Amino acid sequence: MMEQRFTILLTDGGDRASEMLAAMLQNAGCRVLRCPPVGETVLRLMAENRPDAAFLHAFMQGIDAAGVALRLQRLSPLERPLLAVRTAVKDPGFAAGLERLGVSRVFSEPPDVSGAARQIVSLLNEGKRTAEPDAVTALLWRLGIPAHMKGYDCLRTAVQMCSEDPSYMRAVTVRLYPDVAAELGTTPACVERAMRHAVSVAWERGPERFLPFFAVSAGVHPRKPNNSEFIATLAERVRACAVPTAAGRHC
Numbered sequence: 001m002m003e004q005r006f007t008i009l010l011t012d013g014g015d016r017a018s019e020m021l022a023a024m025l026q027n028a029g030c031r032v033l034r035c036p037p038v039g040e041t042v043l044r045l046m047a048e049n050r051p052d053a054a055f056l057h058a059f060m061q062g063i064d065a066a067g068v069a070l071r072l073q074r075l076s077p078l079e080r081p082l083l084a085v086r087t088a089v090k091d092p093g094f095a096a097g098l099e100r101l102g103v104s105r106v107f108s109e110p111p112d113v114s115g116a117a118r119q120i121v122s123l124l125n126e127g128k129r130t131a132e133p134d135a136v137t138a139l140l141w142r143l144g145i146p147a148h149m150k151g152y153d154c155l156r157t158a159v160q161m162c163s164e165d166p167s168y169m170r171a172v173t174v175r176l177y178p179d180v181a182a183e184l185g186t187t188p189a190c191v192e193r194a195m196r197h198a199v200s201v202a203w204e205r206g207p208e209r210f211l212p213f214f215a216v217s218a219g220v221h222p223r224k225p226n227n228s229e230f231i232a233t234l235a236e237r238v239r240a241c242a243v244p245t246a247a248g249r250h251c
Helices: 016-027 039-049 065-072 092-100 112-128 135-142 150-164 166-170 174-186 186-207 227-241
Strands: 005-011 030-035 053-055 080-087 103-107
Touching: 005 016, 005 039, 005 112, 005 186, 016 030, 016 112, 030 039, 039 053, 039 103, 053 065, 053 112, 053 186, 065 080, 065 092, 080 092, 092 103, 103 112, 103 227, 112 227, 135 227, 150 166, 150 174, 150 186, 150 227, 166 174, 174 227, 186 227
Parallel strands: 005 030, 005 053, 053 080, 080 103
Antiparallel strands: none
16 A cells, blocks of 8 residues: 555635545645635644645635634745635735635646645645755744744844855845845845734734743833844844754754
8 A cells, every 4th residue: 555645624615626635645755634614614624634735715604714824824835735726716915815825836726636635645745855955944943933924034133144144244234235135046135024924924923932032021011032033033032043062952
């Protein structure tokens, strides 16, 4: 019997495409959990079975796919299943909105079932190879920086650069932002703005996450760290984690 490498939750609308998707995913070595397109049922089965991926109808009874994606943002990226959605809506803006919520693939109805199954398994295989976070990634996750935002990539790159070369912190505007922009193919102004927005979103979702890291936020009236404070603090933590000690370090 073929080893079942991944568990995939599949909403089943009773149509031919659902039957074929289930069969193809099973043939690819996946365990397929089929359920009706009901948002509450999807969330319950996700909590009970912790699937590696979910392939959902965009519009379901109760909570739709966008609502499910929003609920999953409360989890760390390592705990979140990969999300794929099938929809009859042809508006590119609708698909873009789902992707901003963390949906990895949006397929038009009727889906190309063989292509969809192949893409989902390929994404899961890629994720399995890169699932172990490095120190920078782990810190950003702990602080609740949303991984799907552009600011996440900017902050991750900046913290990595500053942890390797602390002199960047003496020239944030004239050197760090331009070098991050060159790395990511954007402009320094966009880098600065994206970082600030990502930190603000994380702060609004839970400022208590920041308190163990940022002394500037620990007073009676805590304040959000600015970009420089955020990057410098995380870079210092990454450098400290890289120093071996007899007792070991926990970042």
